[in-house]
């Protein structure tokens with residue numbers, strides 16, 4: 371039996387509300403590093419992926435402004451038509467050199483980079499072996515590709531091996547994992563993932579959305595962190611997190627990039643990245659290389675937050691990355707904790723189903739290089755009070 375559109379919408383929203391899964395957007399009137407203004411109230415944010423504060427860096431803003439004046443607000447067309455601007459090419463050269471690869475291709479977002487690349491590489495008859503905690507953009511990419519999807523247990527190399535054995539009868543095989551997982555904040559053993567893939571004749575791809583600019587001696591990502599640069603076949607990342615701009619990218623061999631240019635639909639059928647975003651990203655990558663102190667400051671704050679959460683008994687093990695989740699459990703409890711923290715002037719986002727499993731609702735703290743010692747002390751007080759009632 372069919373229902374009217376408004377009946378359908380009402381039923382779906384009611385279901386979400388009753389399950390504690392209803393989502394809404396909050397209007398942010400001002401965004402200034404670790405401080406945000408919401409509903410007339412200034413809050414300290416532990417929610418941003420702009421880990422190094424680069425989106426507000428004066429040099430990044432100046433570079434974006436210059437590109438805006440030179441090229442205008444939009445690229446005007448697909449890069450394959452007339453939208454391939456010098457700022458795009460320069461950004462791709464910068465990404466390739468930052469990631470120690472020969473070539474790179476940018477996309478309008480990281481989400482589209484995953485969709486466009488996975489679908490360009492595998493299809494029906496092929497198999498994708500995917501970490502069970504991979505991001506929604508990877509899940510969607512896998513589904514859209516039409517390839518067989520085999521999930522291996524999160525970061526479990528024995529499970530990956532079993533799945534690679536299971537996948538042997540498929541044509542081409544692609545192993546895919548995030549390098550820093552966006553919910554748990556843990557790191558995949560990227561060298562082992564790439565090594566196992568190679569052993570079974572599979573290709574390897576990592577999503578460095580949260581790792582670019584963050585881990586590795588020079589912030590180049592997980593390959594640098596594990597001293598295995600060049601071992602992963604396809605390196606994906608985003609320009610919208612630590613890079614502080616917008617867009618996604620793939621870094622790899624020139625032949626891979628040429629294939630994407632020829633067959634990757636989000637690249638061919640979507641307008642090139644806005645020139646200001648491209649120029650901003652190029653400048654950010656330069657700053658990442660020239661100002662390691664930003665990363666040092668970030669990790670000092672990670673250490674402080676880890677210590678605070680351990681003192682409060684909220685986490686057993688310290689996080690190795692700026693993503694520091696605290697599992698609450700029931701959806702309604704997590705939402706209540708969020709609201710109490712918001713009342714006290716903090717934004718700490720809640721992760722709920724389907725982002726995490728049902729009953730595992732999580733508060734996810736993101737550290738920033740811009741958090742001051744005073745702000746961290748305030749957080750400590752707020753979390754202490756939260757625990758007391």
Ligand SMILES: *Cc1c(COP(=O)(O)O)cnc(C)c1O
Pocket residue numbers: 479480481482484505507548552577579580608609610616617618
């Ligand atoms: C955020 C994120 C993306 C998407 O990147 P956008 O540039 O925001 O579209 C992809 N993968 C992972 C793991 C992410 O966390």
